[in-house]
Amino acid sequence: MPPAKPKAAPKTNESKLARLGLRTDMDLVLHLPMRYEDETIIVPIREACLRGGHVSQVEGVVIKNDIAFKPRRQLLVTIADDSGELLLRFMNFYGSQVKQLAEGTRVRARAELKHGFFGAEMVHPTYKVVNEGAPLPRELTPVYPAGEGLSQSMLRRAIADAMKRIDWQDTLPPALLSSMQLSNFEPAVRLLHYPPQEIDAGALLDRSHPAWVRMKFDELLAQQLSLKRAQRARRVKGAPVLKAIGALSDAFLAQLPFRLTGAQQRVLAEIRADLTNGYPMQRLLQGDVGSGKTVVSALAAAQAIDSGYQAALMAPTEILADQHFRKIAAWMEPLGVKVAWLTGSLKKKDKIAATAMVESGEAQLVIGTHALIQDTVQFAKLGLVIVDEQHRFGVGQRLTLRNKGSNGKTPHQLMMSATPIPRTLAMTYYADLEVSVIDELPPGRSPIVTRAIDQNRRDEVIERVHAAALEGRQVYWVCPLIEESEALQLQTATDTHAMLADALPGLQVGLVHGRLKPADKQEVMHAFTAGEVQVLVATTVIEVGVDVPNASLMVIEHAERFGLSQLHQLRGRVGRGSAASVCLLLYQSPLGQIAKQRLMTMRETTDGFEIARRDLEIRGPGEFLGARQSGQAMLRFADLETDQWLVEQARDVAHSLIHDAVDDVVEAHLARWLGGREEFLKV
Structure with a gap:
């Protein structure tokens, strides 16, 4: 049975929650704490003062309440217990707080205790008014990522309410949970929202606790399932079969003044095999700067032309497009190939002429910038799309070019990147793509x-x-x-x-x-x-x-x-x-x-892959990905550096579930973790 549609979050504060991406009850339940505060212990004021520099929770009765005006307006509240006195200092405060913290009121306050000019004090502590003997919490207090106008108490209430309404049924089969020694979903989530006082705080903080492992695995599995399902869906589409490696391909190779490296020959064989399939190739060609990606892409274009189709190469800047045009045209035009040049800066009459060549099929290879994806550009028989520096283009731009196929056929797509992608990043965010790597520089290059x-x-x-x-x-x-x-x-x-x-x-x-x-x-x-x-x-x-x-x-x-x-x-x-x-x-x-x-x-x-690995450590995955995920499918819980072992397990489980057509598990898991956001992963 298809999974039940996720219930919407309650309308109270709906717009504020929506700005955080919290639209359904399950969104709220999976909005997990970023840290915790220990409000389960009261420390005597004297002991807190002796410790200093630590976050402590104290309880006392207000014995003094003053508003000072020098050096700036501030509320000064002194509380006392049997062991001593402590100043609570508020730089920003409301009139209601002055009344709330009136003399004689019992207050429980928590903050880092500092020693100021006037003795021990807490600046802007979190506090609550309590009755004598009020019970202490038995769990650590969660602190959630919040947005403007959303208080922690408001989030805690909304999450607690959502937890009463959701379907807690586990999306993963018991046999899988047992074989992987994973926690059950409901107890894992409840523990993360309400961790007991005796929990291993270190494991909670560094996210190595079994409850966190379950959340991270689920998140990675949802991403892998979505990408692999998108890959399978693309394979249902028809694509031109580009089988011919004929006169142009042979002549092109023969006239090159250099031999292809072993790595270039290997990736060319992978691309050529893909182009003979009746479903669209979706391959990422990685190679360090100067590794010779351009000649490999030109040979792929030659295969499309040999097979009677057009090829298009799109680059993000005019300088880069111009470099490709001059280099590839110098190889192709002596062999009788008509290469068209199409950019936004062309004069109107030149643009009209180039567009006409593309539409009539006279231009067998078209090289240019974003101008290739304009509505006015129609291809006669587009078989192969090559996108250079693909991370510099938005999702929509790449899709627009891919959708310019004819007769219901989707062109093959080869994406190139000179920014090597670390293995764990490729396994997660590019799991739907075939990846070829040129890991060898041409001979004669100087260090x-x-x-x-x-x-x-x-x-x-x-x-x-x-x-x-x-x-x-x-x-x-x-x-x-x-x-x-x-x-x-x-x-x-x-x-x-x-x-x-x-x-x-x-x-x-x-x-x-x-x-x-x-x-x-x-x-x-x-x-x-x-x-x-x-x-x-x-x-x-x-x-x-x-x-x-x-x-x-x-x-x-x-x-x-x-x-x-x-x-x-x-x-x-x-x-x-x-x-x-x-x-x-x-x-x-x-x-x-x-x-x-x-x-x-x-x-x-000078190793691009080592540089990329270190860059990932410094920056995180976001900037590697360009517009691929539009910021919405970033991993929230899993860490690609420390959780590589989980990435590999999630990939293998996703492959098994998709391969064995366990559709009810796949649907339920994706509905829980991605809801309506799956589209961001599909392109």
């Missing part, structure tokens, strides 16, 4: 030496740039901003360009940034590629796709402001030829802890 240098030594760096240019080498100088920002105090690209042009007489210094017109950008880039410009000052528009083998020195200004992934991408613009290459990371002292970690990582390794 890149990376050094971190204080901004104070800028003059030495400029001398090094001058020496490299005089030796016939080219240089990148990367700046993070193109306008002065008082907040960040970063030197602008335009100022740096003027400074370097002044300091390097006789050398051509170019400038490229995001605000240049596309045609001007291309003109500067072409001049740099042709060797007419020796030093290129740029913002991060050159982060990916720029391939100038003669460039062997890169200077990254204010390197402490960049993320690890971006630093690695930028560094990958050098070391593409045979000359020894150097990347200089200019930083501003003093460095924060995270900035130190990043720069140390860059000095220690």
Whole structure:
């Protein structure tokens, strides 16, 4: 039987709860505490004062209640028990609190106890008015993630009410729970909301307690089930069968001036096999910067063209799209392939002409930017979609291009990323994709030496740039901003360009940034590629796709402001030829802890997968994923670093449930954990 539709949360404070994503009773029940407060023990005031610096709960009678006005308006309440006195200080307070804390009132207060100018005090403690002998709680008090206008007491009431209404039936079979030694759902949830006083607080805090393990497993399993079910649903769709590896593919390989590496040959074989299937390929091609993804994607396009279909390659920026166009067109056009160029900056008549070529089928390969997904662009017979730097596109943009197939056929899709994805991240957020990895660099690439240098030594760096240019080498100088920002105090690209042009007489210094017109950008880039410009000052528009083998020195200004992934991408613009290459990371002292970690990582390794692993440790998974999950399917409870063993178990269980068609279990589990949010995982 299909699972019952989740009941809506009560209408009281509904909009406030909805802003936290709490729309149903089950949403509330699975809104688990982020920490706990121990209100099960009362400490005598004297003992609390002696301990100091710790969070304590005390109880006493108000003996003094004053409003002070110096140095600022504040409420000062003194309470006393048999052992001593304690000041409760409130900087922000209401008139009702003054009455509530009147002399003679018995108060239970909890906060960190500090020793101030006037003795022991608690600042803004949590408190409640109690009667003498009022019983203490027997469980730890949960503290929940909250939003504006939502108090902890309000959340606790809403969650307690929801727990009375939900269906507690376990979604997982008893045999599975037993074999994996997992707690039952209801007792695990109840324990996390109301942990008993004697519980192992450490296991609760680091989320290693069996109750937390059950929650994390359930969450991971829901994600795996959703992705694998989406993968299965795609396989039901029809796709063009691209079997021909014919004259174009053979001629393309024969005219390449280099041999494919073993890794390139392996992933090409995986892609070619996928393209012969009658259901759409959904493959992610990973490879470190400079590993040769472009030639593999071009060979996949050749297979589509050999089979009588069109191929489209979409890149996130015009500079990257232009690099692909010039490189692939140079390979393809001598072999008789018509390659079309389509970007937003094309003149109207050129855009109309290119669109007509695409629609008529005359253009066999189309390369461009977001312009490819405009309604006016219709393909005659689209068989393969290639999306470069796929994480830079939104879900909707990638789907729009995939939906431009014809005759009810969904084109095959190859997504490329030069940001290697750590294994645990690929196993969770990309579980619906086939993943190919080019883990070998082409021979002849020079190693890149990376050094971190204080901004104070800028003059030495400029001398090094001058020496490299005089030796016939080219240089990148990367700046993070193109306008002065008082907040960040970063030197602008335009100022740096003027400074370097002044300091390097006789050398051509170019400038490229995001605000240049596309045609001007291309003109500067072409001049740099042709060797007419020796030093290129740029913002991060050159982060990916720029391939100038003669460039062997890169200077990254204010390197402490960049993320690890971006630093690695930028560094990958050098070391593409045979000359020894150097990347200089200019930083501003003093460095924060995270900035130190990043720069140390860059000095220690050029391995993109190791860098990605460390980046995941520093940043968490969110920024790796782009718009794939739109922020709504982030794991709330599981941690990809510490819970890898659970990820693997959830993946295996999901595979078994889907493979064995245990649909009632799958439906019930997804309804409980994802509700109406499953769509976010499907694309």
